[in-house]
Amino acid sequence: MVSDSNRLIAGRYQLLRELGRGGMGVVWEGRDTLLNRQVAIKEVLLPDGVPPEDRERQLLRTTREARTAAKLNHPSVVAIYDVVEEDGRPWIIMELVSTPSVEEVVARSGALPVWEAADVGRQVLSALRSAHEAGILHRDVKPSNVLLTEDGRAVLTDFGIATAEGDSSLTSTGMVTGSPSFLAPERVRDVDYGPASDLWSLGATLFASMVGRSPFERGDPMATLNALLNEEPDYRRIPPVMHPVLKGLLRKEPGERMDAAQADRLLTEVAASKPVHTDRLVPEKKDKKQRGGRRTLLAAAAAALVAIGAGGVAYLKSTPPAVGAAPTATARPDTASPAPSSAAPASAAPSATPTPTPTPTRTGIPVRSWNSPDGWTITRPARWRGAREEFYTHWTRRDGNAHLGVRAVYATTDPHQVLRDAEETLKQQAQDVVGVRRRTVVHQGVKAVEWEFAWTAAEPGDQPWATQGTRYREVRRALTIGDTAYVLSWTVAEPEWRRNVRLMRQVIDSFTVGT
Template identity: 60%
Template sequence: MVGRLIARRYLLRSELGRGGMGVVWQGHDTLLNRPIAVKEVLLPAGLPELDRERQLLRTTREARNAAKINHPSVVAVYDVVEEDGRPWIIMELVQGRSVEEVVATSGALPIRQAADVGRQVLSALRTAHELGILHRDVKPSNILLTQEGRAVLTDFGIATAEGDSSLTSTGMVTGSPAFMAPERVRGEEAGPASDLWSLGATLYAALLGRSPFERGEPMATLTALLTEEPDYRRIPPAMHPVLQGLLTKDPAQRADAEAADRMLAAIGSPAPARARERTAGRTPWILTAAVVAAAAGVAFALLRPTGEAVVPVAQRASTSPLPSLTQPVAATPTPSPTPTPTRSRPPLVRAWTSPAGWSVKRPAGWRGSRKDAYTEWIKPDRGGHFSIQEHYSTQDLTTIMNGEAALLPGGVLRTRRPGPGMLEWEARWTAPVPSAAWAVPGVTYRQLSRAILGGDTVYVLSWTAREADWGKSAKLGRRVIASFVPPERPGQDTEQGDQKPVQPSQEPGQPSQDPGQPDR
């Protein structure tokens, strides 16, 4: 096949790739003297002649539609020709590796690169959708990454069934099952939202290495796609909202392109230079009995059980002579003291145990919620926040810290290692930031985070308070973070020494499995 001339013009030089729908060749346009890519569309063996003709017409129509799209993130289609009764697509030659190849050889994409790739592909899809063109097969192997940072969507509208249906005339599903939208699997009408679902599954795979629904066998994959929700425990928390929005099974409720672009832009925006570290001043408050007594004009004496008089500070400070301690005190009848009712101080923390097995003494009175591998408590006035994120990752603590800190516009102020398998850092940032939807816009916050390695899981605990309140809030935050105990595993020695997991609180209104119950 190498050296063959297609349509007396396009020379095939080498095979670039092969798939179920065809072969892609590196070629040369002998008329315009430029490099090209040629896709040889393979038709199934034994296909009836009528079906072959329909497939040829369909492929030609789709390729010509794709040629209408003028976008830097879409492979340009130059021509469609017929040779040996088969369609051949002449396209722009893009030098780069697919997202699938990059992840397989170099590992998951950094979160900001994934967000940038997502925005480029999303922009291409929006342009196509405005022209009434659907892709129908967005997946990691169909996105090329160039050295210049360009993300290019290939195979636009070529490997598709007729019209908007997900099924062929024989009832077979076309496309890649692991990245296919549920409505297409069900044979329902598919629109732009179906491409957005596929983009969400593709971004998930770029961060984890596989589709959220891949089960190794097509029918099992399709069943998971229709009935199960993605596992976000290994996905960076900042990507959860956009992925959850795109991977909503009901297309009517799915995030649209505008909302997805807005969320991806917040993740991918570069952080400003590190803020200069400042020291928050504190004014000491001193309250003595002398001040209180002087202000009230009260003189009093207390008797110890032995009869020894104790003179208040205000009285000792006066110039009046002190009474002799050996002289009896005047027998002035005094009423029996009335016991003063005491009110117990409300607890600052309450014990809570996660269904995952870890435990912590979380701040009392804060509203909690639990998501996939993420638990948080928010102060009612939004002046404070505490969260625990479970990273199912083999990355080292420094890499995880850098990934978390990259999402904070203020940068890391300082780092320290409080113990084996731990890394702690402090940061300052001003809302809004994509990972802190609870924060008040315009307010500056200080955040203390600690990453704790526990087996194959890294727990990231973050305590956040308003910068103005940090002096009085940091002590409670360190107490809460220090109370964390990872789950016990059989045969595993914990680095917590003799510390035992905190048992669930038995106080009313505090069931151990629900961090969101209000305090009573």
């Protein structure tokens, strides 16, 4: 296995650095020395224990399939430039795409808005139709293999385990490639499969883009495969407008599955529901009909990171994760849209509300809606860095002069007592705590207590994000839903307070607990 950089492959392609490795190979960032351009280079490897004759057959098949996939010319397909042989194995030279995958965007930013998920699905479907017409099956459609560019383009990558339709070499070697939670049932049963199998995987990918995980993911491979074969998806967290296309794509029997033309028609209709000139911005009350803003996925300046697993390649940004790990879907606080729904008692099993549609505010601050795995949703500024702890989720503006937090409190459900306890704690950790006002408000039909105050940051304590000596103005709102009290906090450096009040109200008022 290659471990050194700066090596030349086929006398032309220079290995610069390893970007990721998995069971089917290693992916490198490289340079085409002839054309002087950056490329991604996939070094194809097979798992240990494969018999020599099967190993040779697999490597030959991989070379043939990559060369077949290189014939595809579609804006939503990552280009394959070349396939060369070195050390008796194929190396696939591909376009280097420096944008995040759907998996990365959802992990950092929460569920995609329904219109965006539909638009992504429509573009990937177009790429699949082009491949299918050329007799090529992808076989590993999943969120990490769909890239999202800054201009709204969705790009399907890694045809590295793709196969020509009718090729039986997959089963002849006993190898099953692809990600278990996104496999079509007929592939698990090892029966005839075709383009309909890729459509199933697309349906599971779209489901994951709005929930954060495959509808069949159970944490254990065998449990996942059992669910895939015997259980139906739970659509309660999916916006109803997407139910017809998902239910059509996720039919167990390929012969009953929705075809590409039907799926394209439904996805196009849903994608058309996107508000004109909107994207990730808060509503402007001055003129409800005016909309504006540009879509922001993740922080710009980030290098490409290519990760591979089970033979798949996922192009990700190398920006540090916006938040810590989250349950099941690794969902993390980093998204937004307004349109809060009415609050309701929290249930034991979190249930996300439909992703609201963003519109612009006079401040022009991009926002996204974070759907917490714990069952609540809040709008938050899109470019703020987030973190998630056991009972506390928060975001900080990059200059450290603004902060948003959501804390779950289980010791008491009395919002007055919650704020009194918070005040005592703050006075021990900050200087010159001065109350501005304390009042009772109604938060989406629920009585809440709101405390506005100012304080000066001392040594880092419960507010490690704060700058020592800086004077801050803060609002904390405490409310009780079911058996849980929530404390919402918005903090800004005092000189900036007045011009951020409108955004603060938009964000605080957006907090919703799912039913």
